[in-house]
Every structure is written in C-alpha cells, then in structure tokens.
Amino acid sequence: MVKVPRIKLGSQGFEVSAQGLGCMGMTAGYGPTKPEADMINLVHHAADAGVTLLDTSDVYGPEVNEILLGKAMKGEVRAKVQLATKFGIVYENEAYGARGDPEYVRAACEASLKRLDIDCIDIYYQHRIDSRVPIEITMGEMKKLVEEGKIKYVGLSEASASTIRRAHAVHPITAVQLEWSLWSRDVEDEIIPTCRELGIGIVAYSPLGRGFLSMGPKMTESLAEDDFRASLPRFQAENLEHNRVLYEQVSAIAENKGCTTAQLALAWVHHQGNDVVPIPGTTRIENLEANIKALFVKLTPDDMAALESVASVDAAKGGRYMDGMPTHLTSDTPPLSSWKP
Incomplete structure (x- = not known):
C-alpha cells in the first residue's frame, strides 16, 4: 500500500497527511446514513494508508458523524490521526444561520469532545462566521479553549480575507477551510493570497465538485431524496x-493523461501548492484508494494551462449553495467596539 506523504499545515507546527478524508457523506447530506461498521472500516483503512486528517462537524447528521468518528478512533487509531471538527452552523426557523457568541462556542466544543470521546480536538474550525458577532469575540473564546488544552489548533471555514486578518490578530489561525476545485475558484482573488501572506494553511473541501468532477451530470440521476x-x-x-x-x-x-477525471481534478488541487490539503469525501474504500493515487499524478505546465483554458474562474454556471446559506461572501463581522454582551 502506497503511503500518503505528510506536510506542515500552517505555521504552528501542525503536521498532517497531504490528503485528508471528508467524513460528512458517511452520515449526512449525500443520502442515507451508511452502515456504521463499513464506515469505521473505511476510516481504519484510510489511517493505515497514511490519510490522517479526518474532517467532521457537529452539524453533520447532526451530531451522529462525530459519534461515528469517536467510535472509529478507539484504541491505537487515535494516535495515527488528526481530528478536525467544526461549530457554528445552526438551523433555526427553517433557515441556516451561524453563531459565534462565546457561550455557544464553549458549549459546542464541550459537546463535540463528549461525542468524539476525546480530551482534545486537533483543529477546531468555526464552520460559518456569525456576522452579528465581532470575529475578535469568537476568537477570544477559541483562544481560551486552546489555553485550557481542549483544542490544539484553530481554523476558520468560509471566511473573507478581512475576517481572516482580524481573527489571526487575536490568535494564530492554522488553517482556513474553503471550497476550491476546478469549478469553484472564487477564493483565488483575495482569500488564498491572504492565507499565504499570513502563513495559514489551506484545506480544500469538495475538491471533486461534490461528485460532479467524478461522474459528471449522470450523478444527478441517482441522487436520493434527502441528498442536498x-x-x-x-x-x-x-x-x-x-x-x-x-x-x-x-x-x-x-x-x-491516463488517469480518471476525479484523479485529474484532485491532482490540480494538489498542484496549487504545498500549503494545500484537499479533503475529498467518500464512503468506498476503492474510491479512497483511487483518490490517494491522485497524489502521484504529475501535471506539467502544459497540463495546467490546458485545465486553465477549460476551467477558468467563471467556467461553472450556478451558485455553490442555495440562497440564504452563509458563505465567505457574508462573513464580515461588526467592529469590536460595537460588541455588547
């Protein structure tokens, strides 16, 4: 079995596999929950192959994804992996929103630790930014959680460049998670350069376009009723x-090139720099192994130029999310001086 190389993510010494594993689809979002034993076996297989960065969130399920990973990490597996989870997405009044007030941050972290059955989260992301709460307030509470040993590293997801800067001034941000792929490239203008200026690692979610860059339009023909x-x-x-x-x-x-479309799409993300870790999700061992092989697909300047010619920044048509879902476009927060607890 080919072992996945490791890289430094961010500037605080966090070392992870060059490719991670997105775990959402095991229990949420992409149709029915998959058999627990199969998913635990998949996580163990990934760890044995050197895929160490496991990505989950309290909202996946909700909550059951963390419980699943808690079971999968029992015993010697825990020492092999780095666990990333998130807080901040809430679903209220039939709409998605975000929370970042200190009380919520602490309660969410404590609940995740309990579900995961661990003492410390390796990297804890704010999943979506609460535009009502100054980012300094949210980060202040996350800094306390680091000082208390409940989390090791801090991350943001779907944050604007200005929000990243303000957060990083409170406590070092180790990684920013964002959607980045051949058909989602709007982050390249401001967010990626800001991360690199500040020495922040980049974790690319949905690097296969939520499956579209694996199967194309035919994937839509077999979506389950509860597949978002x-x-x-x-x-x-x-x-x-x-x-x-x-x-x-x-x-x-x-x-x-002699590879699959999915492997080419993943290889393109890997070739964006040694500070980028894509986290493709899968529920099948054969897909996991195929994704790992993308690490060894070497793209020439001509290959990159060819992809650039067909997958430009505005090549895809349609928004990434349905209306109302918080993203980096809605992630700027009020000034700290405006905060009234």
Whole structure:
C-alpha cells in the first residue's frame, strides 16, 4: 500500500497527511446514513494508508458523524490521526444561520469532545462566521479553549480575507477551510493570497465538485431524496447542460493523461501548492484508494494551462449553495467596539 506523504499545515507546527478524508457523506447530506461498521472500516483503512486528517462537524447528521468518528478512533487509531471538527452552523426557523457568541462556542466544543470521546480536538474550525458577532469575540473564546488544552489548533471555514486578518490578530489561525476545485475558484482573488501572506494553511473541501468532477451530470440521476445536492443551483437543469461541457473537457484531458477525471481534478488541487490539503469525501474504500493515487499524478505546465483554458474562474454556471446559506461572501463581522454582551 502506497503511503500518503505528510506536510506542515500552517505555521504552528501542525503536521498532517497531504490528503485528508471528508467524513460528512458517511452520515449526512449525500443520502442515507451508511452502515456504521463499513464506515469505521473505511476510516481504519484510510489511517493505515497514511490519510490522517479526518474532517467532521457537529452539524453533520447532526451530531451522529462525530459519534461515528469517536467510535472509529478507539484504541491505537487515535494516535495515527488528526481530528478536525467544526461549530457554528445552526438551523433555526427553517433557515441556516451561524453563531459565534462565546457561550455557544464553549458549549459546542464541550459537546463535540463528549461525542468524539476525546480530551482534545486537533483543529477546531468555526464552520460559518456569525456576522452579528465581532470575529475578535469568537476568537477570544477559541483562544481560551486552546489555553485550557481542549483544542490544539484553530481554523476558520468560509471566511473573507478581512475576517481572516482580524481573527489571526487575536490568535494564530492554522488553517482556513474553503471550497476550491476546478469549478469553484472564487477564493483565488483575495482569500488564498491572504492565507499565504499570513502563513495559514489551506484545506480544500469538495475538491471533486461534490461528485460532479467524478461522474459528471449522470450523478444527478441517482441522487436520493434527502441528498442536498439536488437543491444546489449548479445541479439544476438550467445550469447542468452548461456544466456538462466543463466536465467533458476535463475528462478529455484526463483520458490523454491516463488517469480518471476525479484523479485529474484532485491532482490540480494538489498542484496549487504545498500549503494545500484537499479533503475529498467518500464512503468506498476503492474510491479512497483511487483518490490517494491522485497524489502521484504529475501535471506539467502544459497540463495546467490546458485545465486553465477549460476551467477558468467563471467556467461553472450556478451558485455553490442555495440562497440564504452563509458563505465567505457574508462573513464580515461588526467592529469590536460595537460588541455588547
């Protein structure tokens, strides 16, 4: 079995596998919950292969994904992996929102530690930024959690460049998690350069376009009723035909390269720099092994130029999320001086 290399993520000494494992689909979002024993076996297989960065959140399930990983990490596995979880997404009044007030941050961390059955979270992300709470207030509480030994490293997800700067001034941010792939490139203008200026690692979620860069439009034909991708703009009929062309063009390049479309898409993310860790999700061991092989697909400057010509920043049609979902576009927070507990 080929071992996954390790890299330094951020500037605080956090060392992880160069490719992680997104665990959401094991219990949430992408159809029915998968058999627990199979998912635990998958996590163990990933750890044995050197995929050490496991990514979850309290909102996946909700909560059951953390419970699953807690079971999977029992025994010697815990020493092999780094566990990333998140807080901050709330679902209230039939709408998604975010919370970042200190009381919520602490309560969420304590609850995650209990579900995961661990003493310390390796990296704890604010999943979505609460635009009502100055980021300094949220970060102040996360800093306390670090000082208390409940979390080792701090991360942000879907944060704007200005929010990242303000947060980093309170406590060093080790990683920013963001959607980055051949069809999601809006972060390249401001957010990626800001992370690199500050020495912050980049964790790319949905590097396979939520499966679109693996299977293309045919993936939409078998989505379960509770698969949230069915409601995303990019998978709607008016956009799907446009995005089909993007998939077919990337597939043609992959065929010439002698790899799968998914491996080419993952390799493109890996080639963005040694500060980038993609976390493709899967529920199948064979897909996990295929994803690992993407680490060894070498792209030439001509290959990168060919991909750039078909997958430009605005190549995909349709929004990443449905209306109302908090993203980095809505993540700026009020000034600290405005805070009234």
